[in-house]
Amino acid sequence: MNSTFKAVTKDIEIAAGWQQKYRQIMLLGKQLPAMPDALKVDDALVKGCESKVWLYIEFDHSENSLVLAGDSDTRIVKGLLALILALYNGLTPEQAAQINAYDEFERLGLINHLSPSRGNGIKAMVDKIQTMAEQKR
Amino acid sequence: MFDIAKIRADFPLLNETVNEQPLVYLDSAATSQKPQAVIDALARFYSHENANVHRGRHTLSENATRNYEHTRTLLADYFSVKSNEIVWTKGATESINLIANGLASRLNPGDKIALSAIEHHANIVPWQQLAQRTGAQVIILPIENDLSINSEHCSEFITQQRPKIVAITHASNTLGNITDLAPIISACKAINAISVVDGAQAAMHLRPHLPEISCDLYVFSAHKMLGPTGLGGLYGRYELLKSLDVYQTGGEMIETVSLTQSTFRDAPGKFEAGTPNIAGVIAFAEAINYLTSLDFQQMRQHEHTVFAYAINQLAAIDGIRIYSNQECNIGNISFNYKDEHPFDLATLLDGFGVAVRSGHHCTQPIMSQLGIPGTVRASFALYNNKDDVDAFINALKNSIELLD
Numbered sequence: 001m002n003s004t005f006k007a008v009t010k011d012i013e014i015a016a017g018w019q020q021k022y023r024q025i026m027l028l029g030k031q032l033p034a035m036p037d038a039l040k041v042d043d044a045l046v047k048g049c050e051s052k053v054w055l056y057i058e059f060d061h062s063e064n065s066l067v068l069a070g071d072s073d074t075r076i077v078k079g080l081l082a083l084i085l086a087l088y089n090g091l092t093p094e095q096a097a098q099i100n101a102y103d104e105f106e107r108l109g110l111i112n113h114l115s116p117s118r119g120n121g122i123k124a125m126v127d128k129i130q131t132m133a134e135q136k137r
Numbered sequence: 138m139f140d141i142a143k144i145r146a147d148f149p150l151l152n153e154t155v156n157e158q159p160l161v162y163l164d165s166a167a168t169s170q171k172p173q174a175v176i177d178a179l180a181r182f183y184s185h186e187n188a189n190v191h192r193g194r195h196t197l198s199e200n201a202t203r204n205y206e207h208t209r210t211l212l213a214d215y216f217s218v219k220s221n222e223i224v225w226t227k228g229a230t231e232s233i234n235l236i237a238n239g240l241a242s243r244l245n246p247g248d249k250i251a252l253s254a255i256e257h258h259a260n261i262v263p264w265q266q267l268a269q270r271t272g273a274q275v276i277i278l279p280i281e282n283d284l285s286i287n288s289e290h291c292s293e294f295i296t297q298q299r300p301k302i303v304a305i306t307h308a309s310n311t312l313g314n315i316t317d318l319a320p321i322i323s324a325c326k327a328i329n330a331i332s333v334v335d336g337a338q339a340a341m342h343l344r345p346h347l348p349e350i351s352c353d354l355y356v357f358s359a360h361k362m363l364g365p366t367g368l369g370g371l372y373g374r375y376e377l378l379k380s381l382d383v384y385q386t387g388g389e390m391i392e393t394v395s396l397t398q399s400t401f402r403d404a405p406g407k408f409e410a411g412t413p414n415i416a417g418v419i420a421f422a423e424a425i426n427y428l429t430s431l432d433f434q435q436m437r438q439h440e441h442t443v444f445a446y447a448i449n450q451l452a453a454i455d456g457i458r459i460y461s462n463q464e465c466n467i468g469n470i471s472f473n474y475k476d477e478h479p480f481d482l483a484t485l486l487d488g489f490g491v492a493v494r495s496g497h498h499c500t501q502p503i504m505s506q507l508g509i510p511g512t513v514r515a516s517f518a519l520y521n522n523k524d525d526v527d528a529f530i531n532a533l534k535n536s537i538e539l540l541d
């Protein structure tokens with residue numbers, strides 16, 4: 001697993017109780033660089049969510065790595081999105097395919113958020129990234 | 138006396154914990170909880186009484202048929218109408234589809250179908266589809282800036298526009314606002330428009346006396362009236378009901394069938410094709426009995442007390458904006474906090490064990506009009522009390538603290 005993700009999730013792991021956990025997640029969201037409006041096109045909109053979630057995903061051929069950016073109009077989803085980006089950004093398709101987002105979210109006590117019935121689009125995002133990684137392998 | 142402690146004890150789900158917190162259930166507009174009597178009736182039916190209806194001369198089948206028809210009579214009494222004016226469906230959505238389909242053959246291109254701007258999608262989309270099929274046109278009743286329905290303005294509009302059908306909600310699911318139906322229904326009668334009232338939200342809270350409302354059709358969902366899911370129905374003034382075209386065809390709804398043609402049973406039977414939700418209908422009797430065992434005035438008084446208390450507590454929080462009408466309301470409060478997304482608030486409230494709904498509540502036109510992505514909706518029912526409000530307000534203040 002990459003070091004950014006480790007650094008980013010440290011505070012969530014040690015958070016005492018769910019309220020602190022949410023606070024940390026929302027903090028992560030706040031720190032996420034704003035996504036340029038030009039990238040917030042309908043194509044990048046993750047469908048079927050109550051909140052608006054954009055995920056921009058590109059493949060950098062020269063670096064052989066995934067390039068991700070994203071945004072959401074809600075704080076919690078934006079924070080979860082920041083986790084996903086930290087998990088996958090800059091990885092090669094081979095590395096990305098090795099990642100099991102479910103295990104990571106489970107470890108952080110956030111697995112509920114990966115359930116499709118939550119309607120937050122997190123699962124759809126993970127699926128989209130994994131599909132891209134598969135295609136580029 | 139309205140014994141709220143005793144009533145709460147009748148609803149086992151209210152004792153659940155979620156996220157290690159005692160549940161505070163404020164989502165009854167989505168579906169109501171069920172009293173033990175309804176839950177028991179479902180188990181009893183499948184354990185001891187299960188048989189198909191209207192078929193077979195054996196004892197179980199005859200008992201099931203009798204009980205199934207008995208619920209129809211109970212519900213007809215609840216609405217003060219005749220039992221042959223009640224049709225079972227799988228819910229309000231299917232009821233509106235059944236009605237829209239049943240009226241299709243009497244619409245001509247250019248005919249108008251009038252809807253309000255605050256309808257649930259279930260009372261919009263079937264009419265749009267019907268309009269597409271028939272060349273009719275959907276028109277929208279006037280709405281005030283605060284999203285209230287001014288019935289005088291609506292009736293003037295109806296008189297001018299002369300729609301063939303007027304479909305309007307008795308109470309808004311998003312806002313809880315109660316529609317003053319009388320002037321609207323009179324305007325419909327004056328021009329012979331068919332009036333369809335969406336009672337999905339109002340049927341439990343307002344125990345509507347349908348002859349007084351005097352609409353042609355009224356739809357409801359059992360699961361929003363303490364009853365089981367997968368069941369609902371409609372009332373239709375008999376003369377009109379029997380003239381509607383059938384919706385689905387097949388077994389059960391026929392009189393005679395040859396290989397080339399069939400004749401249908403009289404209404405309501407002709408609208409109930411196939412094996413119906415027998416267990417649901419039979420258990421629904423217990424829900425109706427439960428509601429009618431409560432004195433209506435006392436129940437409404439209690440609901441209003443809890444609602445008014447919630448409104449007062451909410452309004453006292455700086456930055457809260459309430460969208461609902463604060464007097465004439467079945468008990469649904471739509472609100473937002475500053476510019477916060479309703480999703481975040483609802484997620485945090487859930488962490489505190491408070492179940493509310495966030496989003497557009499299947500009323501996207503309302504959200505477009507307000508220019509917001511959605512609202513948080515806390516919806517109350519007869520089994521909620523002031524402690525629920527206190528727990529909700531407390532959780533809300535804590536959630537806001539996490540956001541600020």
Ligand SMILES: Cc1ncc(COP(=O)(O)O)c(C=O)c1O
Pocket residue numbers: 166167227228229230231257259260306308309310335337338358369
């Ligand atoms: C006002 C209104 N109409 C119609 C419906 C549709 O009811 P059902 O989903 O039970 O068919 C609902 C349910 O949310 C509602 O609130």
